[in-house]
Amino acid sequence: MRTAEALRMALEALRVNRLRSTLTMLGVIIGVLAVVILVAIGTGAKNAVEKEIAGLGSNIILVVPGQVGLGAAPTQSRLDLTDVAFVRRVVGDPSKVTVAVNSGEPVRVGRNEVFATLTGTDENMPNIFDRPLRRGRYMSATDVDTRRRVTVLGSEVAAKLFGDVDPIGRQVTIAGVRFRVIGIYETVGSTFGVARDQEVHVPVTTAQRLIGLPRINGIAVGASGPDEIESLQSRVVAALDARYPDEKFSAVTQTQLLGTIGTVLSMLTGVLAAIAGISLLVGGVGVSNIMLVSVRERTKEIGLRKALGARQRDVLWQFLIEAVLLTTIGGLIGILLGVGGALLIQALSPVPAAITWWSIALAFGVSVGVGVFFGVAPARRAGRLDPVVALRSE
Amino acid sequence: MTTQSPGTPPAAFEAIGLTRSYDLEGVSVDALRGVDLRIEQGEFVAILGPSGSGKSTLMHLLGCLDRPTSGVLRVGGVDVSTLDDTRLAELRNQTIGFVFQSFHLLARTPALDNVALPLVYRGVGRSERRARAEAALKAVGLGHRMGHRPSQMSGGEQQRVAIARALVGDPQVVLADEPTGNLDTRNGEEVMNLLERLNADSGVAVVLVTHEPDVAARARRQVHVRDGLIELDSRSRTAPAGTTEGEVG
Numbered sequence: 001m002r003t004a005e006a007l008r009m010a011l012e013a014l015r016v017n018r019l020r021s022t023l024t025m026l027g028v029i030i031g032v033l034a035v036v037i038l039v040a041i042g043t044g045a046k047n048a049v050e051k052e053i054a055g056l057g058s059n060i061i062l063v064v065p066g067q068v069g070l071g072a073a074p075t076q077s078r079l080d081l082t083d084v085a086f087v088r089r090v091v092g093d094p095s096k097v098t099v100a101v102n103s104g105e106p107v108r109v110g111r112n113e114v115f116a117t118l119t120g121t122d123e124n125m126p127n128i129f130d131r132p133l134r135r136g137r138y139m140s141a142t143d144v145d146t147r148r149r150v151t152v153l154g155s156e157v158a159a160k161l162f163g164d165v166d167p168i169g170r171q172v173t174i175a176g177v178r179f180r181v182i183g184i185y186e187t188v189g190s191t192f193g194v195a196r197d198q199e200v201h202v203p204v205t206t207a208q209r210l211i212g213l214p215r216i217n218g219i220a221v222g223a224s225g226p227d228e229i230e231s232l233q234s235r236v237v238a239a240l241d242a243r244y245p246d247e248k249f250s251a252v253t254q255t256q257l258l259g260t261i262g263t264v265l266s267m268l269t270g271v272l273a274a275i276a277g278i279s280l281l282v283g284g285v286g287v288s289n290i291m292l293v294s295v296r297e298r299t300k301e302i303g304l305r306k307a308l309g310a311r312q313r314d315v316l317w318q319f320l321i322e323a324v325l326l327t328t329i330g331g332l333i334g335i336l337l338g339v340g341g342a343l344l345i346q347a348l349s350p351v352p353a354a355i356t357w358w359s360i361a362l363a364f365g366v367s368v369g370v371g372v373f374f375g376v377a378p379a380r381r382a383g384r385l386d387p388v389v390a391l392r393s394e
Numbered sequence: 395m396t397t398q399s400p401g402t403p404p405a406a407f408e409a410i411g412l413t414r415s416y417d418l419e420g421v422s423v424d425a426l427r428g429v430d431l432r433i434e435q436g437e438f439v440a441i442l443g444p445s446g447s448g449k450s451t452l453m454h455l456l457g458c459l460d461r462p463t464s465g466v467l468r469v470g471g472v473d474v475s476t477l478d479d480t481r482l483a484e485l486r487n488q489t490i491g492f493v494f495q496s497f498h499l500l501a502r503t504p505a506l507d508n509v510a511l512p513l514v515y516r517g518v519g520r521s522e523r524r525a526r527a528e529a530a531l532k533a534v535g536l537g538h539r540m541g542h543r544p545s546q547m548s549g550g551e552q553q554r555v556a557i558a559r560a561l562v563g564d565p566q567v568v569l570a571d572e573p574t575g576n577l578d579t580r581n582g583e584e585v586m587n588l589l590e591r592l593n594a595d596s597g598v599a600v601v602l603v604t605h606e607p608d609v610a611a612r613a614r615r616q617v618h619v620r621d622g623l624i625e626l627d628s629r630s631r632t633a634p635a636g637t638t639e640g641e642v643g
Contacts, residue, residue, distance in 0.1 A: 005514050016502050304498045307459055308559070309487020309515040311480045387459045391498070 003321075006314075010322040014329075017294075024290045025330035027283025028370065032334025032363040033341065034276035039359035040342035042269025044352030049261050053254050055188060057130035059223040061233050063087065063240070063251045078247065080214050081204070083240070087219050090239040091232065096222040098124040099204050103211050105175040107200055109161040116157050117199045118174060120207025120216075128222035131196075136168045136183030143182075144203040152183035156197035174200060175210055221251075229253050273359070277366065284327065284370035291323050291378035295385075302382050303390025316383030323375025324368060331367025335360050404471025406567050406599045407433040407456050412465035413622075414451050425451040427622035428465070433601060435566060438593045440602045440610035443619035450571070452619060453603045457569045458486045470566055487515050491560025491598075493589075495572035497552045499544040505531060505555045506540040512563045530558035534588060550581030557588060567599040568592070574609055586612050 014021040065077045081099070088094040101120040106113055123141045125131065134155065143150050151172060158167050158181075167181045179202065188196050208214055221236060223229045233251045240249040295302070302315055310318075339360070342353040412429040415422050425448045433439055443449040454460040455467060458474055467474050470489050477485060491512075492498075499508045510527035518526070531540050534554040544552050553573060560568045570589060574582030590612060593600045602613055610616050611630065618626040 002517065012503070300498065301500060304500075305511070305515070306483065307457065307486060307492050307498075308512045309483050309563075311483040311515070313480075314483075314515055388454050391459070391494070 003317075006317050006321045007325070009318050010325050013294075013322055014325060020290060021326060024287055024326055025333065027286040028280065028327045028330030028367050029283075029334040029337065031276060031280025031283045032331045032367055033338040034279055035273055035363045035366075036335055036338025036355070036359055037341045037345070037353070038272035038276050039269055040338070040353040040355045041345065041351055042265065042272050043356050043359075044346070044354040046262060046265035046269065047354050048352045049265065050258055052189065053257050053261070055130060056254065057128055057222070058254070059226060059229055060128055061221040061223060061229060061236065061251050061253050063219040063221060063236055063249060064217070065247065065249055077215050077217055078244070079216050079219065081208075081216065083243070084216065084219055086239070086243060087221065087236055090236055091221055093224075095124050095127050096224070098122055098128050098220050098222075099216050100218050100220065101204055101207050101211065101216045103207070105200075105210075107157060107161065108173040109170070112161045114157055114160045114198075116154070116174075117194070118207060118210070119199050119201050120204035120211075121201055122204050125201070125220075128220050131188065132186040134184045134186045135166070136181070138183060139201065139203055144205055147205040147209060148203060149177060149179045149206055150182045150203065151179040152185060152201040153181055154185055154195075154197040154199040154201075155187040156195070157200055158184045172200075174202070177210060226255075229255065273362075280363075280366055280370060283330070284374040287323055287326050287371060288374035288378060290326075291319060291375055292381070294322070295319060295378050295382040298382075299385060299390045299393040302385050303387045303393070306385070306387035307391060312383040314383075315385070316379045319379035319382045320372070320375045323379065324371035327367045327371030327374075328364075331364050334367070335363055338363070403435055404468065405432050406435050406437065406470060407431065407601075408466075408468040408471075409455075410466040412452075412455060412467055413463045414448075414455060414460065415463050424622055426455070426462075429619075429622075429624055431617065431624060431627075433567075433599060436593070436597045436599050437615060438590070438600045438602075438613045439615045439617060440604055440613035441617045441619060442604060442607065442610045443625075444605060447619045448622040449603050449605075449619045451622075453569060453571055453601075456567075456601065457490055457492060458482050483515075487512055487563065489566045491563065491565040491568040493553070493556050493560050493568060493570035493573045495575040497544070497549075497556045497576070499552055499555055499559075501545050502543055504541050504543055505536065505547070505558075508544065508555055509559045509562050511559060516563065526562050527558070530562040531555070533561065533592075534558045548581070549577050550584055553577060553581070553585050554588065557585070557592070561592065561596075561598070565598060567601060569601050569603075571603045572605070573602065574604070574606070582609070 065079055084097065084099045088097045091097050099120070099122055103118045104115060105118040107116045122144045123139055126138050136152070139150060139152060142148070151174065153167060153172070161167070161172060162170070167184060170181050171178050172181060173179070185197070190196055202210070204216065221232060223232050233253060237249050237251045305315060339355055342355050345351055346353040409429050409431040412426055413424065414426040415424045429452060441449050441452060451460070455462055458469060461474070469485060472485065474482065474485070500511070506524065506527050509530050510523040513523040513526060528537070528540060531537055534557050536551060536554055536558065539547065539551065544555065547555065568589070573585055573589065577585060586609060589600050589602070592598055602610070604610050615627070615629045617624055
């Protein structure tokens, strides 16, 4: 018997039992749907985080006091501006080193008040971070050296405080002190939950005076290329460790962040896919069950086919193709619904969803495989039926 | 016992000391206890016997649906004990056409496809299958009902579809198991006429299993089976006469 013939027979059998075929497929449909959607969400989350990290700028090394890692308590910083100067000497190129001191402060214009992240930094910040301006200018070396009360606003802060009015040259009150607005950043979104559009940047010297502490929170170093990152990182950490023998310093790079977070999120996606895969397996058991029922129900038909000259493998093939067809059609429907669902989720909810070809291929492959795996036992049973017994069954 | 002399065609069936016993919960039941039977090509034979006589078992053995416990069975000269299941299926497909008491048609499949089914397993292409199935249906007088499903047909028509299916593969023998058992007198008569005509026209051997003496009387030879043995093998009419219209020539 030809395969095309077996395919036609199987389709016919599925068509005849339309309701039952649909219900059986439903198990596979739901399983595949779950795999495609969950993998899309997992991948979407990973892409979003990677985009955030990449959005910071390129080849950045962040130097912070203490040990960075899961479970490590945040360390009180003892770094100050002399350490920044020290790191500048270690790095060699002063313009490739910048600084950050952070504090949450209220920012007010007239009656409008927002709570923003005050970040003290210096003129080198734009050399290292990707932070384009929408209007105005960055802070200058003079602004930092002379502790000017000037500020560059994040786009959201500017919009909330000034609305449609151009804020350049106007006054804002930060923690009770008046500042002049010299620039506004482009909207950049958030990184690790830090809403960067809600920041206000001021000269680091001014920020230290405002906060009342001479400390800084971290130093950022820009490497000139990806090849330089690792050597620069270890050089800076070693120098700081030598300067403060009883303290620990960490330097993290984007690549490391990407690697760590990527691994975690990939694992998460894998776990989600595995859970969804279990439902696909359950769907497969359903197929097996229905095929066994079908073989029993159609015993007479099998006997007749054998009497007419069907060989064991013809009958086996017919029932196996039926099972595989059930799961394959179910898989295709599940993929269609899964892709549609993922697109819908992306369009209607904040959850990012990215459809990946590998998840579709995997879901399809697994549904075909499930059909073969769970179809073999019923099909073998059908193939082995004794024609005399089968013909007699009523 | 019987050896085949060169030149003569092999017998359609040749059974020598055929036995078949079943194991029913540890008890061995002998359904056939040593049957010797030779049916030539083109014969029209009725196998008669009360229920439980072993005639159905004999029919299954002749139809290669079952294997004998002992003894030799040759179908068209081929010793079936030498064949594996696959070859046996091919032998059934090529040499035997079945007609069953309850028709055994695929209820939701059109008559034409039902008839073409044996050819599917022979690997015949679709267009040729259709052509041959059409011809077979026309031969049984159902050329106008090819697209109908068995569920839309009368019992007599269904049995004629089954006969067309038995004939479509050009078999050497048609094995008919109580072919009139589920039909009324008129339709039964029609089916018997058809079998007779086919036997006379195309020379296909017909082996009829029945317990109705008047049906058996239509055959030219009656083999009576009782208690697993052949009790009587009679050739009622040697010359074509009586109810048959007769072969001319």
